Every structure is written in structure tokens, then in C-alpha cells.
Amino acid sequence: DTAVSQTPKYLVTQMGNDKSIKCEQNLGHDTMYWYKQDSKKFLKIMFSYNNKELIINETVPNRFSPKSPDKAHLNLHINSLELGDSAVYFCASTGRDTKGYTFGSGTRLTVV
């Protein structure tokens, strides 16, 4: 079983559309994250979330919103997509007793 799974793997959409990316982890971790990796491979944190607290990177446009129906899921919803949103989005999770992150396989978003 995949530890951190993301869907879809690829997403091509037009400017102005609204889209969602889903993430699920079966590791029992209590904190999940969304990272954006641009064309230069720079990984930047967008959100971190556990049961109690959502921390938002202040540079993230409010068109991006995380939604967590439960501890094992953290979805990313994006409104009014722009060309600059094209990137690979990684979901990750970590637990209190784990080292580092476990990453999902990534979602390559292309806005045309």
C-alpha cells in the first residue's frame, strides 16, 4: 500500500478554472503538508496542518485553500487558476516519532 498517495498525478487545465488535488496518508501521521516545487526544483511550503492547527505560508495566494476532512486526508483546492500556478505539488506527512517527511508522488499541474 502506498504510504502517501496523491491524485491526480497529472492535471492539465485552462486558466480561470477551479481544481482540487487529493492527498491521503495511511501512516497514522498527525501532520500533513502541501509543498510547491517550481521549474527550478525549489520546494516551498504552502500549508502545514494537524488536527489542531493550520499554518499558512503568508506568501500563498488566498486562491489556494487546504481542506482536511479527517486526520488522514489533506486536499488542496485552487480557485481561478493562473499560468504561474503550473508546478509540481507534493503532499507530505510526518509523525511525532518519525524522522523527516514522507512525500507523495506529486501532482504535475499545467495551466494553459
Added chain:
Amino acid sequence: QKEVEQNSGPLSVPEGAIASLNCTYSDRGSQSFFWYRQYSGKSPELIMSIYSNGDKEDGRFTAQLNKASQYVSLLIRDSQPSDSATYLCAVNADYGQNFVFGPGTRLSVLP
């Protein structure tokens, strides 16, 4: 703003040589340091973690940490073509388990 810096590379080394990857960080209070390897088109995978000053060895990999100089490095001995990847340095920020990543160094091991 917490920053983590790495040389972007590419760093090219011949097969069998030692590859040395460097990382500096700005937050003197950082406590946890990680190296991730990312193959093209794949997700980052954790290869080393280090928390205390000095060296930590795991197989062909050695992580070195010097908190006074705010410097962490990764040495890869007997480099193999399969080590060709981007290596990301990650340092914990001061707000729990969140990490700041460096821009990565692209390593190319030439057969």
C-alpha cells in the same frame, strides 16, 4: 525569513570518486537537518538525518554538521551513476516539525 542555501550545480564527479554536497542555513536555532535525494520526475526521499555536531555515517553516505558555522554537508563515497540526482538539504524551522528546503544541488556521476 529562514534561508537554506546550496550550490545549484551541476556537480559532476567521475564514478568511484567522493561527491561533496554543501548546505548553509541562516537560523542559528535549527536543530534537525536532513538530506533528501530526488530523481528526475520523482518525489524526494529521505537518505540521511543528523542532529548533533560531527559526522554520521550510513553506508556510502556521511553527513557532517557544524552548528557553529551553520553548515551541513553530505559526502557520498564510491559514487555511482545511480547516485545522479538532485540532493535537497532541509532544516527545521522554529515552528515545530516544519522544514525549510534548500534549492537543491544536481549531482551527475559520470561512468
